[in-house]
Structures are given as C-alpha cells and as structure tokens.
Amino acid sequence: MLQVLNLSKRFGGMLAVDDLSFTVNAGEIVGLLGPNGAGKTTTIRCVASLLQPTSGNILLNGHDVSDDPVAAKRALAFVPEVPNPYEMLTVMEHLRFVAAAYGMEEELVHAEEILTRLDLWEKKNDLGASLSKGMRQKLACACAFIHRAQVFCFDEPLIGLDPKGMRELKGMMMERRAQGNAMLVSTHMLDTAERLCDRVVILKRGKLIAEGTVAELKERLQSSSDVSLEDMFLELTEEIPGS
Numbered sequence: 001m002l003q004v005l006n007l008s009k010r011f012g013g014m015l016a017v018d019d020l021s022f023t024v025n026a027g028e029i030v031g032l033l034g035p036n037g038a039g040k041t042t043t044i045r046c047v048a049s050l051l052q053p054t055s056g057n058i059l060l061n062g063h064d065v066s067d068d069p070v071a072a073k074r075a076l077a078f079v080p081e082v083p084n085p086y087e088m089l090t091v092m093e094h095l096r097f098v099a100a101a102y103g104m105e106e107e108l109v110h111a112e113e114i115l116t117r118l119d120l121w122e123k124k125n126d127l128g129a130s131l132s133k134g135m136r137q138k139l140a141c142a143c144a145f146i147h148r149a150q151v152f153c154f155d156e157p158l159i160g161l162d163p164k165g166m167r168e169l170k171g172m173m174m175e176r177r178a179q180g181n182a183m184l185v186s187t188h189m190l191d192t193a194e195r196l197c198d199r200v201v202i203l204k205r206g207k208l209i210a211e212g213t214v215a216e217l218k219e220r221l222q223s224s225s226d227v228s229l230e231d232m233f234l235e236l237t238e239e240i241p242g243s
Ligand SMILES: Nc1ncnc2c1ncn2[C@@H]1O[C@H](COP(=O)(O)OP(=O)(O)OP(=O)(O)O)[C@@H](O)[C@H]1O
Pocket: 011, 014, 016, 034, 035, 036, 037, 038, 039, 040, 041, 042, 043
C-alpha cells in the first residue's frame, strides 16, 4: 500500500503541495484529481523519489522513501506524465533492462502478452527514438507492468492513447487491482475516474479538498444520485472571486 503523510513541497516561495495525507490500500485504484497546477504531478514525483519533499513522509509497502529508499523503490512502478524512453534501446531492450534492474528476469515471459495488448509487439525491435507519443506512453506502461511492484503510480496515463490502448490499459489496471496491487492514477478524465476508481482524492492549490468514493462525495454535497463526478469536481474546485 501507499501512504502519503503530511506531505509538503515548496518551490521557492510557492507551496505546491500543502500538508497532504492520503492512503491507497492494496486492491484499490485511487484517482488523484485537481485543476492544472493543483499539485498532482508534484505529489507523484515525491512518491517516485524524483523530488525531495520539503516535509512529510511517504511509505511504500511500509518502507519510508527517505529512510529505506531501496526497499521503497522496489515496491513501486511509476509512469511519468511525459515518458522519455532511452533513444538507443529497442522496445524489448527497455523491458529487459527494467526486469534486470528489479532482478525479475523471469517476468519477461509476460513481455509478449503485455506488448501485444498494447499494440507494441510489432515494434519490439524498434528504437525508443522512433516511437510516436502514444507508443512512448504505452512503452512506459509496459515497463511498469513487467515487474512485480506492489504500488503503481500513473501520471495522466490515458492522455494520448488510442481507444484500444485506453481500454487495454484500464483492463490491465483492473487486473492488477484484483491481484491486490495499490494503484494511484492522476487524471482529468472524470468519466473514466468515476468508472475506474474506487475512491478519489481531489486537490486544489496543493491542499486536499475532498476525498472518498463518488457516492460519499455525493452524500457530502447533498447531490442527487444523477449528479456526475464532473459536476461535483466543478462545484468543489470552483474559484470564488475574492477568495
Ligand atoms: N520544478 C518546479 N519549480 C517551480 N515550480 C514548480 C515546479 N514543478 C511544479 N511547480 C509548480 O507547482 C504547482 C503544482 O504543479 P504540478 O505540476 O504538481 O500540477 P498538476 O496538478 O500536475 O497540474 P497539471 O494538471 O497541469 O498536470 C504549479 O503551480 C507549478 O507551477
């Protein structure tokens, strides 16, 4: 599971993440939502140890990212907002590299299935430099799925994928959930979040402003049952002039 405890991240005078706490349990997909600049990527980059938190703690499968970085990183598979494949490695070499880095070469038996589902099998010998934007994203997802991580963090994984890619990726996320993995997914696609996520965490200006199942949020906002997550999101994140 993933635990984010009182996380704050400051960039100069700007508090991008402000005392944020939430948990993603094993067997759960949690949506990380919020307007542009709300702090989603900053939070995920702290979870992935790409940014040093200003304060607070992050635990991956019980291992503190600061105190026990090796064990914490082993527990995590991370797909960044803008995937950057190695230009001179082929698609297949990326998977071999990740499997070797995690000491999980036996997982390469799944490479053909994963690449086929993501329409990358025919590209297996193509270099990273030659891949289209969506293919780069699919490759980053394939690299995440090749090793046995307990926690998955995806930053806007669906943007830029074709419809089949989106459907396959959502299917693969749901399979990993069923296997007991904890998944955190940032997205602006609220229809998808409503269907895919067990719970959502909504950020605004770095602060958690709402958390729970869509049904719980509806109850809290006293909304009728036909109100969508999109309606609630817009209500919750509305900028009130002068506030
Ligand atoms: N390296 C950085 N240096 C300075 N400020 C930063 C840096 N990275 C992010 N920020 C600021 O932190 C805030 C949060 O940015 P972040 O990228 O986490 O937002 P986000 O929720 O992922 O937004 P989006 O939906 O646009 O991806 C923004 O105000 C941004 O300008």
